[in-house]
Amino acid sequence: MTDPTDSSTQKHGLAELIAERRAKAARLSEEGEELAPYSYPGVESLAEVRAAYEHLQTGEETEEHRRVAGRLLARRGGGKAAFIDLVDRSGQIQLHARLDVLGTERFKRLCSLDSGDLLGIDGAPLRSRHGELTLRVDDYQVLSKALRPPPDKHSGLTDLETRHRRRELDLLSNENARKLFATRAKAIAAVRAYLDANNFLEVETPVLQPLYGGALARPFMTHHNALDRKLYLRIATELYLKRLIVGGLERVYELGKDFRNEGLSTKHNPEFTMVEWYEAYADYQDEARRLEEMVARVAQAAGYEGEIDFKAPWRRLVFMDAIREATGIDLRAYRDADSLRSAIRERGLSMPTDGLSWPALADDLLSKHVEPTLIQPTFIFDYPIELSPFARSHRAGAGLAERWEAFAGGMEIANAFSELTDPDEQRARFEAQRRLALAGDEETQPHDELFLEALEHGMPPTGGVGLGIDRLVMILTGQTSIREVVLFPAMRDQGPSTKV
């Protein structure tokens, strides 16, 4: 035997599988098949075709013409007829390839294609004798020859690491992954639709900022060569958006990536998607109503059918009461770090307390002992002012700020203030932050003089909200890890690879 396809000489590791596919592509090409056309016009989605022929009775055939395209998932049969499963973003359909329709040569070539190949089909809809909606293949066009084998056709790709590093393989082999990111897109579109409908202007402010601000977080740094200056990737859009409110844009929002140079977890990716909006003449109570109304609509648009009831009004708690109910500690009675620390230790609450300031301890009490219990949507109102350098002090005083955070699924999803508009007060807050930084706090607000000057031009009363899109999508899709809702999550370098 000198036949190069003699099975006794074949191996089928990955390198051999690739060589086999390359050889097959070469063969098809020699036989006159165009393997990579520049376009394939007139394609309908499989879902559209399915919907149009759902009425066909078992065994009923048509002579109508439909053009579809997708990836070859599986083939059954051969000989003189075969069934092929084709998948596109909208769904799946069965093809019926027949030798008597296509002729011997083209039928055999079609049957020789591999799973993963991209295929265009001209076909006539029918319902098979077993009741499956099917397209009889009248003509076909190879749109791309896949040189590597796809993941398993039944199990798809399950290895978490590969699913996240090689999202394209996750998407092409797992319908759930395709659905999830379609849901994410719907949720984001619904956020924009809500804000647009309420007369907000979508704006874009710098990602590269001379000074970072608007949140308590460590930034990424970079360098601009031509300007020879240090720049930071933004940790929030807050300060620029407020300058737009000073400028008279009245209602603005920005939906985009923020970057925080912090650890990774199931709830934290170093780059994440946030929408912030600011509304002149409104306060934080107005914004609470806006958020619950918006999120209820987003959940509906995303087709959410889970356990969480987003319908307004959401539960409303007050910061100190929420901590008292969960831990028995009344923060009003412990106004300094030392007394609060001993109260925490007396009650045997498991949390580190050493070296933490009073605001940090108060914040940790909330995030460790209250936040995980907030499954149904809940607002926590009236944070200690020390935790809120951009929030206006509470009209009732008492060391509080007009600030709330919203929680659902045991996670913080949004944060809002009656914005601090007084430039002198803001200057004092920056000064307080500077003292914290000198004392060793790594997450403080740098002094931003341009922002202060903007406030000095006069800022109307304003309500502002930041809503974490990734976490909202986690809740809407029932995922417990942010890596499942971000297409390409941050991963460590893989190290030396032995893969082909």
Add this chain to the structure above:
RNA sequence: GGGCCGUUAGCUCAAUUGGCAGAGCAGGGGCCUCUUAAGCCCAAGGUUGUAGGUUCGAUUCCUACACGGCCCA
């Protein structure tokens, strides 16, 4: 940063007490005109994450490292 768990064929998974590393799918050679996890016959496919160690013998036991997951900080 710490603890625990995982890493085996392209994919999904086995492997008993430390004793020749096996299946299914995919791929190759055949058969097959209503199949749908199609089926039947044949032949093949492995640096068991990496580097060491113990042992007559290591996927298995030990150490370090890499990557991932969960929990804690």
